[in-house]
Amino acid sequence: MPRVSIVTPFRNAARFLPGYVANLRRQSCDDWECLAIDDGSSDGGAGLLERCVASDRRFRLLRLPEARPGSTPLARLPARPRNHGLAHVLSPLVAFLDIDDLWHPRKLERQLAFHAAGQLDLSVTAYGRFRSAREPLLALRCPPAQLSAISLADANPIPLLTVLVRTELLAGGFPTIPHEDYLLWMNLQRRQPGLRFGSLPELLAFYRLHQNNQSGQPLQVAGWTYNLYRQYGLSRTGALTRLGRWGLGHLRRQWQERQQQATLPCGTQSVESLLAAQPLRLVTASA
Numbered sequence: 001m002p003r004v005s006i007v008t009p010f011r012n013a014a015r016f017l018p019g020y021v022a023n024l025r026r027q028s029c030d031d032w033e034c035l036a037i038d039d040g041s042s043d044g045g046a047g048l049l050e051r052c053v054a055s056d057r058r059f060r061l062l063r064l065p066e067a068r069p070g071s072t073p074l075a076r077l078p079a080r081p082r083n084h085g086l087a088h089v090l091s092p093l094v095a096f097l098d099i100d101d102l103w104h105p106r107k108l109e110r111q112l113a114f115h116a117a118g119q120l121d122l123s124v125t126a127y128g129r130f131r132s133a134r135e136p137l138l139a140l141r142c143p144p145a146q147l148s149a150i151s152l153a154d155a156n157p158i159p160l161l162t163v164l165v166r167t168e169l170l171a172g173g174f175p176t177i178p179h180e181d182y183l184l185w186m187n188l189q190r191r192q193p194g195l196r197f198g199s200l201p202e203l204l205a206f207y208r209l210h211q212n213n214q215s216g217q218p219l220q221v222a223g224w225t226y227n228l229y230r231q232y233g234l235s236r237t238g239a240l241t242r243l244g245r246w247g248l249g250h251l252r253r254q255w256q257e258r259q260q261q262a263t264l265p266c267g268t269q270s271v272e273s274l275l276a277a278q279p280l281r282l283v284t285a286s287a
Contacts, residue, residue: 002058003031004108004164005091009064009081010038010099014045020099021052021059029108030058032095035088037062037081062088079180083173094167096160100208102133102271103161104279107204111164114200121169122147122188123198125162126282127205129257133271139257140203140264142282147197152189154245155253156182162205177231178224186232201282206271222247 006024010017024034036059038046046061053059064081086094093115097103104110107125115123128137143158144151151157160181169188174180189195225246229239266280274280 002033002091003029003112004033004093004095005085005089005167006032006034006095006097007082007085007089008034008036008097008099009078009085010036010041010045010049011081012041012043012045013099014041014043014048016100017045017049018052019102020097021049023102024097025056026105027103027108028106029112032058032108033090034059035062035085036060036099037064037085039064039076039081040066060088077176077178077180079174079176082180083176086167086170086173089167092167093164094170095164098161100210101161102206102208102275104204104206104275106279110202110204110279111162111200114198115164118198119196120164120198121192121196122158122163122165123200124158124164125200125202125204126280127159127162127207128203128266128271128274129207129209130271131209133206133275135270136268137206137264137266137271137274138209139260140266140282142201143199145199147185147189147195149189149193152182152186154242154249156185158182158185159205159207161207175231177228179221179228182225183228183231203266203274203280203282206275218250 008020036049038061046063049059049061053061062084064084082096095108111123111125124143126140126142129139129141130137141159143162147158156179158181169192175183175187177183222243226239226243229242230236234242265282266274
């Protein structure tokens with residue numbers, strides 16, 4: 001049984017697949033399995049992935065059954081392929097890596113040690129936001145040191161690409177709504193307020209920004225967030241109030257990141273150079 005299962009949905013992402021496979025193969029910890037879930041690709045990506053990993057049994061290609069005719073747009077959300085992957089997990093721990101994102105080669109090694117040392121249920125790491133691996137980071141973020149109803153109230157502080165979580169805590173899978181991971185963490189924290197959580201302040205993951213990011217459509221994302229708060233059980237007034245705080249917090253983070261670019265601790269190093277160096281350790285986890 002592998003120590004950790006990595007869940008990756010993809011659709012029409014052939015241009016990212018070779019780099020994704022190479023990035024995982026560079027992990028210093030090799031005790032993992034990867035569940036790559038093809039969500040109806042039409043660009044030959046599934047065949048390309050099969051060729052790339054033909055001799056590596058750690059990779060398992062899963063094909064998501066086609067959505068039923070007339071099904072709602074929710075059927076094409078990331079929750080569906082992620083849940084399909086979770087149903088095939090063999091490991092006691094799960095991590096998530098989207099096809100266009102990157103991990104530092106020591107990500108699993110460092111986080112697994114941190115996770116085990118603290119006997120944690122859920123752990124996260126610092127991460128950077130970038131557009132091109134040949135360019136410097138646009139921003140650097142570190143999740144809060146503690147997870148609580150307060151830290152989850154106005155934003156999602158848990159970046160999915162940094163998560164390491166006990167598999168049993170994901171029973172039932174992701175809710176089938178946009179922002180599915182945010183609602184999952186809110187529900188999990190409410191069910192288990194004593195959840196053992198840890199934030200490793202090391203730059204171990206890299207989130208790629210491009211025109212297909214769902215988070216790049218602010219009005220749509222605001223609507224999703226309002227619906228999420230309603231799904232969580234808030235009244236219309238409560239959801240609107242929370243949405244207002246979410247919007248202000250989003251604007252504040254954008255302003256802070258613009259100011260931060262000139263003073264990032266990694267300076268003008270490219271993402272490629274950060275991946276080749278020892279992980280950058282930050283002073284502390286922050287809110």
